[in-house]
Amino acid sequence: MPGVVMHGRAEEERALDSLLAAARAGRSGVLVVRGAPGVGKSALLAHLGDKAADPAAADGPVRVIRSAGIEFEAELPFAGLHALLHPALDRLAALPAPQADALRAAFGLAPAEPGDRFLVGLAVLSLLAELAGDGTLLCVVDDAHWLDRASAEALVFAARRLTGEGVLLLFGARETGDGHPLTGLPELRLEGLGRAAAIALLAETGPDLADGVRERVLAETGGNPLALIELPKALTPGQRAGRLPPLAFHLGPLPLTARLRSAFGAQADRLPEPSRTLLLIAALEETGDLDVILRAAASLGAGAADAEAAERSGLLRATAGGVTFRHPLARAAVIQAAPLHRRLDAHRALAAALASVSTGAPNDAADRRAWHLAAAATGPDERAAAALEQAADRARRRTGYAAQAMALERAAELTPDPAVRARRLVAAAEAAADSGEPRRALTLAGRAAEGPADPLLAARVAHVRAMVEFDDGSPLRAAELLIDGASSLDGEHADKATAMLMEAVRDAYFAGHAQLARIAADRLLSVGGDTPFTRALDGLARLIADDPAAAVHPMNALPESVLAAGSRGGAAPGPRHPSERLIAGAMGMMTGDEETASRVLRPLVADARVGGLVGWLPNLLEHLAITELHLGRHQDARAHAQEALSLAESIGQSHRADHLRCVLAWLAAAAGNEEECLKLAEPAVARAAERHILRTTSWGSMAIGMLELVRGRHEQALDRLDAAADGPLARHGGSTFLVHLAPDQVEAAVRGGQPGRAAGPLAKFARWAEAADRPWAHAVTLRCRALTAPVAEAGPLYAQAVELHALGGRPFERARTQLLYGEWLRRARRKAEARSQLRSALEAFERMGATAWSERTRGELRASGVPQPRTAVGSGLDRLTPQELQVVRLATDGLSNRDIAAQLFLSPRTVGYHLYKAYPKLGITSRRELATLAPRAADG
Numbered sequence: 001m002p003g004v005v006m007h008g009r010a011e012e013e014r015a016l017d018s019l020l021a022a023a024r025a026g027r028s029g030v031l032v033v034r035g036a037p038g039v040g041k042s043a044l045l046a047h048l049g050d051k052a053a054d055p056a057a058a059d060g061p062v063r064v065i066r067s068a069g070i071e072f073e074a075e076l077p078f079a080g081l082h083a084l085l086h087p088a089l090d091r092l093a094a095l096p097a098p099q100a101d102a103l104r105a106a107f108g109l110a111p112a113e114p115g116d117r118f119l120v121g122l123a124v125l126s127l128l129a130e131l132a133g134d135g136t137l138l139c140v141v142d143d144a145h146w147l148d149r150a151s152a153e154a155l156v157f158a159a160r161r162l163t164g165e166g167v168l169l170l171f172g173a174r175e176t177g178d179g180h181p182l183t184g185l186p187e188l189r190l191e192g193l194g195r196a197a198a199i200a201l202l203a204e205t206g207p208d209l210a211d212g213v214r215e216r217v218l219a220e221t222g223g224n225p226l227a228l229i230e231l232p233k234a235l236t237p238g239q240r241a242g243r244l245p246p247l248a249f250h251l252g253p254l255p256l257t258a259r260l261r262s263a264f265g266a267q268a269d270r271l272p273e274p275s276r277t278l279l280l281i282a283a284l285e286e287t288g289d290l291d292v293i294l295r296a297a298a299s300l301g302a303g304a305a306d307a308e309a310a311e312r313s314g315l316l317r318a319t320a321g322g323v324t325f326r327h328p329l330a331r332a333a334v335i336q337a338a339p340l341h342r343r344l345d346a347h348r349a350l351a352a353a354l355a356s357v358s359t360g361a362p363n364d365a366a367d368r369r370a371w372h373l374a375a376a377a378t379g380p381d382e383r384a385a386a387a388l389e390q391a392a393d394r395a396r397r398r399t400g401y402a403a404q405a406m407a408l409e410r411a412a413e414l415t416p417d418p419a420v421r422a423r424r425l426v427a428a429a430e431a432a433a434d435s436g437e438p439r440r441a442l443t444l445a446g447r448a449a450e451g452p453a454d455p456l457l458a459a460r461v462a463h464v465r466a467m468v469e470f471d472d473g474s475p476l477r478a479a480e481l482l483i484d485g486a487s488s489l490d491g492e493h494a495d496k497a498t499a500m501l502m503e504a505v506r507d508a509y510f511a512g513h514a515q516l517a518r519i520a521a522d523r524l525l526s527v528g529g530d531t532p533f534t535r536a537l538d539g540l541a542r543l544i545a546d547d548p549a550a551a552v553h554p555m556n557a558l559p560e561s562v563l564a565a566g567s568r569g570g571a572a573p574g575p576r577h578p579s580e581r582l583i584a585g586a587m588g589m590m591t592g593d594e595e596t597a598s599r600v601l602r603p604l605v606a607d608a609r610v611g612g613l614v615g616w617l618p619n620l621l622e623h624l625a626i627t628e629l630h631l632g633r634h635q636d637a638r639a640h641a642q643e644a645l646s647l648a649e650s651i652g653q654s655h656r657a658d659h660l661r662c663v664l665a666w667l668a669a670a671a672g673n674e675e676e677c678l679k680l681a682e683p684a685v686a687r688a689a690e691r692h693i694l695r696t697t698s699w700g701s702m703a704i705g706m707l708e709l710v711r712g713r714h715e716q717a718l719d720r721l722d723a724a725a726d727g728p729l730a731r732h733g734g735s736t737f738l739v740h741l742a743p744d745q746v747e748a749a750v751r752g753g754q755p756g757r758a759a760g761p762l763a764k765f766a767r768w769a770e771a772a773d774r775p776w777a778h779a780v781t782l783r784c785r786a787l788t789a790p791v792a793e794a795g796p797l798y799a800q801a802v803e804l805h806a807l808g809g810r811p812f813e814r815a816r817t818q819l820l821y822g823e824w825l826r827r828a829r830r831k832a833e834a835r836s837q838l839r840s841a842l843e844a845f846e847r848m849g850a851t852a853w854s855e856r857t858r859g860e861l862r863a864s865g866v867p868q869p870r871t872a873v874g875s876g877l878d879r880l881t882p883q884e885l886q887v888v889r890l891a892t893d894g895l896s897n898r899d900i901a902a903q904l905f906l907s908p909r910t911v912g913y914h915l916y917k918a919y920p921k922l923g924i925t926s927r928r929e930l931a932t933l934a935p936r937a938a939d940g
Contacts, residue, residue: 006040006043006044006047007193007197007198007200007201007225008193008194008196008197008198008200008201008223009040009044009190009197012033012044012188012190013044013047013048015031015188016031016044016048016170016188017048019031019168019170020048020052020062020136020138020168022168023062023136023137023138023166023167023168024059024062024136024166025166026164026165026166026909026913027163027164027166028162028163028164028165028166028167028168028169029162029167029168029169029186030159030160030162030168030169030170030171030185030186031168031169031170031171031185031186031187031188032144032170032171032172032173032182032185032186032187032188033045033170033171033172033173033187033188033190034173034174034175034187034188034189034190035174035189035190035191036174036175036224037174037226037328037329038224038225038226038227038230038327038329039190039191039192039224039225039226040190040193040225040226041142041172041173041190042068042142042143042172043225044172044190045140045142045170045172046140046142048138048140048170049064049066049138049140052064052138053138062135062136062137062138063131063132063135063136063137063138064137064138064139064140065084065085065087065088065131065137065138065139065140066084066139066140066141066142067080067083067084067140067141067142068083068141068142068143068146068172069141069142069143069144069145069146069147069148069151070143070146070286070287070328071143071146071286071328071331071332072284072286073146073148073286073287074146074147074148074149074403074406075148075367075371075391075403075406075407076148076364076367076368076403077106077148077150077151077395077398077399077400077402077403077404078106078107078120078148078150078151078154078398078400079148079151080141080146080147080148080151080152081106081107081120081124081147081150081151081154081155082106082107082151084139084141084151084155085103085124085127088127088130088131089107089109091127091130091131092104092127094130095123095126095127095130096126096612096898096901096902098119098610098611098612099119099122099123099126099612099902100123102116102119102120102122102123102399102612103120103123103124103127105397105398105399106120106150106154106398106399106400108364108394108398113397116399116611116612116613116614116615116616117150117153117399117400117401117434117435117615118153118157118614118615118650118651119399119612119613119614120150120154120399121153121154121155121156121157121158121614122157122158122612122614122905123154124154124155124157124158125157125158125161125162125905125906125907126901126902126907128158128162128165128167128169128907129165129167129901129907129908129909129910131167132165132166132167132909134166134909135166136166136167136168137165137166137167137168138168138170139167139168139169139170140170140172141155141169141170141171141172142171142172143172143173143328144171144172144173144182145173145174145175145176145180145182146328148400148402148403149181149402149403149435149437150395150398150399150400150401150402150403150435152180152181152182153181153402153435153436155169155171155181156181156182156185157614157650157651159185160185160649160650161646161650161905161906162907163906163907163910163913164907164909164910164912164913165907165909165910166909171185179437179439191223192221192222192223192224192225193223193224193225193228194223195218195223197223198218198221198223198228199218201225201228201229202214202217202218202228202232205228205229205232205233206228206232206240208240208241209232209235209240210240210241210242211242212242213235213239213240213241213242217231217232226327226329227263230263230264230327231263233263233267233314234262234263234264234266234267261329261332261333261336262333263333264315264327264329264330264333264334265333265334265336265337267313267314267315267330268313268315268330268333268334268337269337270313271309271310271313272306272309274301274302274303274306275302275306275307275309275310276334276338277297277300277301277302277306277342277346278293278297278302278303278306278307278310279310279315279316279334280334280335280338280342280343280346281293281296281297281300281302281346281349281350282310282316282323282325283325283331283332283334283335284335284343284346284347284350284372284375285350285368286368287322287368288322288323288324289322290318290322290323292350292353292354292357293323295353296346296349296350296352296353297349299349299352299353300345300346300349307323314326315330315334343375344375344376344378347372347373347375347376348372348376350368350369350372351369351372351373351376354366354368354369354372355369364391364394366387366390366391366394367391367394367395367407369387370384370387370388370390370391370407371388371391371407371410373387373388374387374388374410374411374414377414380414380415380416381414382414382415382416382417384411384414385411385412385414385415385424386411388407388408388410388411388414389407389408389411389424391403391407392404392405392407392408392411392427392428392431395407396431401431401432401434401435402431402432402435402437404428404431404435405428405429405431405432405435405437405440405441405444406428408424408425408427408428408431409424409425409428409444411424412424412425412428412447418451418452419451419452419454421451422448422450422451422452422454422457423448423451423457425444425445425447425448425451426444426445426448426457426460426461426464428444428448429441429442429444429445429448429460429461429464430460430463430464432444433464433467433468436651436652438468438471438472441464441467441468442464442465442468444464445461445464445465448460448461449461455488455489455490455493456489456493456496458485458488459485459486459488459489459493459496459497459500460496461485462481462482462484462485462486462500463481463482463485463496463500465481466478466479466481466482466485466500466503466504466507469481470503470507470510470655471653471654471655472654473691474511474691474692474693475507475508475510475511475655475691475692475693476507476508476511476513476516476692478503478504478507479504479505479507479508479511479513479516479517479520480516482500482501482503482504482507482520483501483504483516483519483520483523485500486500486501486504486523486527487523489527494527494528497523497527497528498524498527498528501520501521501523501524501527501528502524502528502533502537502583504516504520504524505517505520505521505524505537505540505541508520508541508544509540509544509695510693510694510695511692511693511694512544512694512695512698512737512738513544514541514544514545514546517540517541517544517545518541518542518545520541521534521537521538521540521541521542522538524537524538525538532554532557532558532561532562533558533580533583535554535557535558536554536555536557536558536583536584536587537583538554539551539552539553539554539555539587540555540587540590543555543590546764546767548739548767548768548770548771548772549767549770549771551771552591552771552772552773555587555590555591556587556588556591556593558583558584558587559584559585559587559588559593559596559597559599559600560596561584562580562581562584562600563584563596563599563600578604578607578608578613578616578620581600581604582601582604582616582619582620582623584600585597585600585601585604585623585627586623588600589601589623589626589627589630591772591774592630592772592774592776592777592809592810593772593774594627594630594631594809594810595631595808595809597623597627598624598627598628598631601620601623601624601627602624604620605617605620605621605624605640606903608620609902609903609904609905610902610903614647614651614905615651617643617644617647618644618645618647618648618651618653618656618657618660619644619653619656621640621641621643621644621647622640622641622644622656622659622660622663624640625637625638625640625641625644625660625663626663628640629663629666629667629812630810630812631810631811632810632811632812632844632847632848633848634667634670634671634812634848634849634850635848635849635877635878635882635885636885636889637663637667638664638667638882639882639883639885639886640886641660641663641664641667642664642882642883643882643883643886643904644656644660645657645660645661645664647905648660655688655691655693655696658684658687658688658693658696659684659688659693659695659696659699661680661681661683661684661700662680662681662684662685662696662699662700662702662703663699664676664680665677665678665680665681665684665699665700665703665704666699666702666703666706668680668703668707669703669704669706669707669710669852670706670710670812670848670849670850670851670852670853671849671850671851671852672710672850672851672852672853672855673851674707674711677703677704677707678704678707680703681700681701681703681704682700682704684696684700685697685700685701685704688700694737695737697724698724698737698738698740698741699737701720701721701723701724701741702721702724702740702741702744704720705717705718705720705721705724705741705744705745705748706744707852708720708748709744709747709748709751710852710853710856711852712751714748714749714751714752714753715748715752715754717744717748717752718745718748718749718752718754718757721741721744721745721748722745722757724738724741725738725741725742725745725761738764739764739765739768741761742761742762742764742765742784743761743765743780743783743784743813745757745758745761746758746761746762746765746784746787746788747784747787747820749761750787750788755788758784758787758788759788761784762781762784762785762788765780765781765784766781766784769781774809775804775805775807775808775809776804776805776807776808776809776810776813776814777809778804779800779801779802779804779805779813779814779817780801780810780813780817782797782798782800782801782804783797783798783801783813783816783817783820785797786798786801786820786821786824787820791824791827794824795824795825795828798817798820798821798824799821801817801821802814802817802818802821802837805817805818811844811848812844812848812850814844815840815841815844815845815848815850815853815857816841816853818837818838818840818841818844819837819838819841819853819856819857819860821837822834822835822836822837822838822841822857822860822864823860825837826838826860826863826864831864831865834860834864835861835864835865835866838857838860838861838864839861841853841857842854842857842858842861845857849878877922879921880918880921880922881914881917883904883914884914884915884917884918884921886904887900887904887911887914887915887918888914888915888918888922888930890903890904891915891927891930892930892931897911897912897915915927
């Protein structure tokens, strides 16, 4: 209650009060209150919740929603989330349809099919913002270490994206491992009370303790508040007076938690046998469902009357809504004190009681029954295993992949048939991989591999190992696993082999390993047949092997084929799965056809937003950002890459996050932000090098190399770029990435006085440009040749390059060619012509925000006779943050705040906050004036 005094927690109360005040001011926050059992986490959170909801609060009450994790609900997907959000389910209609549908499915309120597990987290974010409205929401989740993983992931996803909603999300938790979703959130650690506070609390809970007993209790409890409250209750009158050894003390140096359990156990031991039976059943039935508890208890000779003694002991609290224990340790004490045969009997009774209960959300009675059957099993039991497998399937359809894995693993342990046991184990491994638990997935896959020999089982095991390896290890090793695993499959399983070999080509591409890519592509053509996709992936393998002449045509054909199929509508629809459309867009991007790639990727990203494919978006946005970068839309590229990075970090896509950091580093280098470039690229490149991810090391090296180049540090630039192009990671091929380093290598070599080092990169790029046959690529080849040619012969080459650039493609490269041509013209004393080229280059660099290159161009203009080169007047869009830019672009298209929020995975209130911040930068005061910006906002 608000009037309750918290002993020794003044500093912690101030920290929480500060966060709540910020939330009242519209600034959302998140905090994990951590500490040992009994240290006061629950009391502190409850105290804040009561103060916040108090109608007499000085600033008025705030809305408070609360829940607590329950240890035995970890098997039930979204159980903890449902407990928290149940009072708000009437607001689901206010959410975007895909989010509302995902949440209904997660809670068992609607039919479900497997989907994106992160969409539920997005729905939670929207629902919390909806509950906050224009006010403040305090959301308290106690015992969060016991949340089922699906609930924890959804809440943490929302927590990481809270900004301006006025929501304060607090978790109370014990220590959790590094892989727990709560890891990485801001924390407040609670320690034991100081001596003065401990004495004050003990004076309230044990006023009659003898002096010696009081000192012993103070020493034994270490300031733990729960121990200071509960240990005195466990003492007999003689012990309290100091005439007998206190109960817990003669047990020796037990951990504090064990002492507390002993204290609770002592209180339970004093109850009559029927009351202890009812206590045990209540402890094992995690939902506190009073009807189920009483029916199960009746089958074991206990009834409602026996609950009274348990209530009088203070261990149990019964209401019309259900039964709860005073503290989780009291529940644990009751269970641990019960002999095995009594626990087995209680589980059987509960399974029988649940058999007649209708299923409902989200603590589905069938799921609970399955787990009680499993707990009652003392050996192989196919009936219990089958029930758990059905529970796993229900969890899968609700995207509760962690619960699916847990149910399948236990089902496998109970399965008598070795072949069926292995099948269930590999399915558990697949579910664990889908839930983001790589170590668990590997362990389960290893156990499955010990089963009877079966080609499909072996392939599935290899696929799981490859998925984990790709996400957390080496793409090179992942490709090897996929190729080996697919080799054992026959025609009956061609679809599985095709999927694995397509991934193998991708993984070899990431690693830049030509030989593995070739092996995978050859087998893919054999197994998957001659299709636009298999031909394109065969082309990619040839490109990695530095054979662009044979590679580019089939790669170019795929995006055109996909676009043509999509345009024919219902008669011949294009590919529906994001992976197929992404492959098509990537093919256009890798062959230098950004316009076609953009036509594939833009609608794909839009569809993913509408469909809530959160797990796919970092990958899709990365490809779109790189495409926009090459199209000269640096501001849009930065916005999309930053959004993708934020999502990738939120959902644990570490490889993707590092690659995005390198893309952002390239943009930072172009803008002349040296500190940001190096901070983003250097750690990412180091991690990628350890894991043999050539794709990421190439982009990071390209970013740092360009930074050195534009700063005039030519030798350092050349050394960096050559090391990437010719280093250990590149020895197996990988020209797909390395060809794009070549123009910078040529310029750095010539500028650095080492033209001999330009020949190899120039030849490599020229071969690729000839095959790609893009005007801009031919122009860059001519530019490189001009750089390496004798001074007198360079002019015509530059002139031809500028003419080709005029045909379109890669504005940044065009501006660089004009800059170099302008420099050559100035040195040839053709200053008027030089100024024309340099002004055009300057305008392009400034439009793209390439500040470092703008500065270099201005210096050349001054040298050509322009004393003060004019700076282009920005549109105001240049001053927006990446997030503000995205919001403004969508607002100019006429989307409402709610629609924008759904697309960008924000809350409507946060969208309004970004618009509020953007208006002054744009020189406007209202949404109506955005229409005047529409042409500029749509520009890139």
